[in-house]
Amino acid sequence: MTHVLELSRVTRCYEAGIDVLVDVSLTLDPGEVVGLLGENGAGKTTLIQIALGMLTPQAGKVRLFGFDPQAFPVRVKRRLGYVSEDQVLPPYLTVEGVLEMHRALFPTWDRALEAQLAERFDIGGREKVGKLSKGQARRVAVLCAIAHRPELLLLDEPAGGLDPAARREFLETAVQFLAAEGSTILFSSHQMEDVERIASRVCLLHDRGVLIDRDLDELRETTVLASLPSASGADDLRGLTGCLASRVVGGELRGVFIEGAESVRGQIGGLSGAQHARITPISLEDLFIEIAEGRR
Numbered sequence: 231m232t233h234v235l236e237l238s239r240v241t242r243c244y245e246a247g248i249d250v251l252v253d254v255s256l257t258l259d260p261g262e263v264v265g266l267l268g269e270n271g272a273g274k275t276t277l278i279q280i281a282l283g284m285l286t287p288q289a290g291k292v293r294l295f296g297f298d299p300q301a302f303p304v305r306v307k308r309r310l311g312y313v314s315e316d317q318v319l320p321p322y323l324t325v326e327g328v329l330e331m332h333r334a335l336f337p338t339w340d341r342a343l344e345a346q347l348a349e350r351f352d353i354g355g356r357e358k359v360g361k362l363s364k365g366q367a368r369r370v371a372v373l374c375a376i377a378h379r380p381e382l383l384l385l386d387e388p389a390g391g392l393d394p395a396a397r398r399e400f401l402e403t404a405v406q407f408l409a410a411e412g413s414t415i416l417f418s419s420h421q422m423e424d425v426e427r428i429a430s431r432v433c434l435l436h437d438r439g440v441l442i443d444r445d446l447d448e449l450r451e452t453t454v455l456a457s458l459p460s461a462s463g464a465d466d467l468r469g470l471t472g473c474l475a476s477r478v479v480g481g482e483l484r485g486v487f488i489e490g491a492e493s494v495r496g497q498i499g500g501l502s503g504a505q506h507a508r509i510t511p512i513s514l515e516d517l518f519i520e521i522a523e524g525r526r
């Protein structure tokens with residue numbers, strides 16, 4: 231089967247010797263809604279721009295719908311939608327002018343869907359783009375990314391800097407109009423709440439690679455925090471299967487695991503203090519905080 235997106239062992243640096251992504255592999259298949267997570271600077275924008283063909287990796291293979299996006303830019307771009315936080319629409323054009331431009335670019339542009347989205351987002355045609363608020367301009371950008379019914383929608387912090395209601399509206403509109411008909415969506419976000427609400431899969435970038443790539447429900451079920459009143463060091467947990475991070479806090483050794491409580495119980499038996507160990511489920515938000523704190 232041809233994947234919608236295939237990144238295979240991709241490596242990218244901006245300055246010699248400072249790699250941002252190393253050996254990153256990721257595939258997306260039809261209908262998946264994937265939340266791309268990672269701390270500031272983890273490489274989310276870099277990965278999305280490589281997927282789009284806007285950036286070239288120093289090593290590795292990129293395929294969009296089976297094509298090299300740099301060799302076939304027009305062929306792949308017609309099947310894509312893209313919105314980013316810092317995207318700038320031509321400020322001198324009216325909204326209608328921007329829509330006209332997009333209608334001409336995309337043979338699959340759907341006028342009925344355009345009208346539906348314009349009504350939902352309360353977008354008028356006569357205003358100059360340069361006079362729109364940040365939220366209004368982003369609505370126009372989302373409309374332009376969706377109305378040709380792309381097979382893949384790439385969203386790089388699409389609602390960054392906007393209020394919670396606007397965030398919810400953008401993502402839910404995208405999912406409602408696209409995922410329902412089998413399109414694939416990859417969106418980067420710092421908002422766990424957004425990811426938990428709409429993603430079916432989570433991909434976490436950390437330390438230049440993919441640390442987690444899992445079905446969201448499975449991740450929720452198998453994520454636990456193990457705490458031991460132990461004299462052991464953080465290294466005692468680090469080598470165990472499924473342990474993503476560990477640290478000592480206030481004399482307590484704690485580690486996060488993504489292979490379920492049973493697996494943890496079976497592995498920590500030999501550690502000092504194991505008889506007093508507590509193994510509890512934790513939220514994904516807490517998992518990511520533990521990873522940020524426990525893998526430095």
Ligand SMILES: Nc1ncnc2c1ncn2[C@@H]1O[C@H](COP(=O)(O)OP(=O)(O)OP(=O)(O)O)[C@@H](O)[C@H]1O
Binds near residue numbers: 272277
């Ligand atoms: N054009 C560039 N030139 C040099 N370094 C860059 C450039 N773009 C990004 N970087 C560096 O690459 C790293 C990854 O940046 P990137 O924007 O991909 O991360 P991100 O996960 O999207 O971050 P954020 O969540 O803050 O948006 C950062 O250290 C950044 O400083």
